[in-house]
């Protein structure tokens with residue numbers, strides 16, 4: 001695979017505050033790559049560095065192997081679609097898409113052909129003469145994408161382009177965008193803070209927080225093999241517990257010893273134990289490796305999301321079995337449900353659901369005490 005963009009040891013600060021810290025990333029030709037992370041983690045800044053709207057304090061941006069740190073945006077073969085799509089309100093759909101080609105003095109016949117091709121790609125054939133002000137949000141965003149693609153950039157940067165759309169439209173557009181990327185073969189660098197969106201659309205996901213990259217991988221890798229507690233927690237819900245790796249394939253937590261699939265951590269080493277809610281099995285009380293009481297049950301459509309209090313730790317469990325609040329139940333964890341991670345600076349910092357709800361409980365207790 002051909003590398004199209006390389007970020008090498010990029011550091012960037014605003015007003016003395018570091019926003020990107022020693023970031024390294026390779027972006028490949030024909031790739032749908034997504035920068036994913038919480039608000040303020042530096043995703044947009046990274047996109048702006050690729051687009052040429054910012055320059056790094058340290059490090060280099062390479063395009064097809066050539067340093068482009070100081071090349072202005074209009075000279076880069078890169079285009080950007082923003083959340084607010086900034087169409088020209090006085091121009092119709094055809095003229096909005098044709099605009100970049102007219103600027104480049106492309107011959108008239110060629111413009112016609114290219115605009116029609118692009119409108120067909122974004123499923124807006126027949127809308128040529130429509131005023132853009134009379135389009136829905138999703139249709140306007142598709143015009144913006146057609147306009148960004150019409151001059152065939154090698155890379156398209158998309159900064160939360162679906163953020164302003166309602167959920168249904170957003171889901172439809174996710175499918176559309178993925179299709180457009182595959183059909184055109186143009187590299188898409190997509191920014192979102194929505195993990196579901198990132199997992200469903202991307203070839204590669206880059207998980208970031210606080211100006212650092214935590215993990216780069218396929219959606220399946222990122223979900224199944226998160227590298228630390230931050231990634232595990234940010235990508236889907238997780239139960240994160242303090243544990244001790246006793247020896248290879250044996251871990252203890254919550255006062256019990258469990259067989260697991262992990263090794264090479266050493267003996268008696270403190271670790272983070274991560275268990276996905278869908279990997280927790282609910283069994284009758286007497287069959288449980290752990291036992292607890294159900295404190296809440298929420299119907300989610302396909303499954304129930306239940307909270308089980310096991311000695312003060314609140315497990316989140318997804319199950320299709322119905323259980324009642326206050327029911328005493330058992331929990332079984334198969335070895336492949338248990339993921340062991342090295343303790344990192346992120347351990348115990350990122351509230352998994354349980355610590356979050358535990359915190360909430362503490363806060364409400366404090367509030368109650370204060371009220372008395």
Ligand SMILES: Nc1ncnc2c1ncn2[C@@H]1O[C@H](COP(=O)(O)OP(=O)(O)OP(=O)(O)O)[C@@H](O)[C@H]1O
Pocket residue numbers: 014015019037038039040041042043044045046193
């Ligand atoms: N031009 C600027 N001047 C000063 N601070 C800035 C500038 N641009 C970004 N920042 C700061 O840098 C940090 C990272 O911002 P950035 O927009 O890259 O994050 P983000 O991950 O895209 O967040 P969001 O999802 O909220 O857009 C933020 O704290 C932001 O306030």
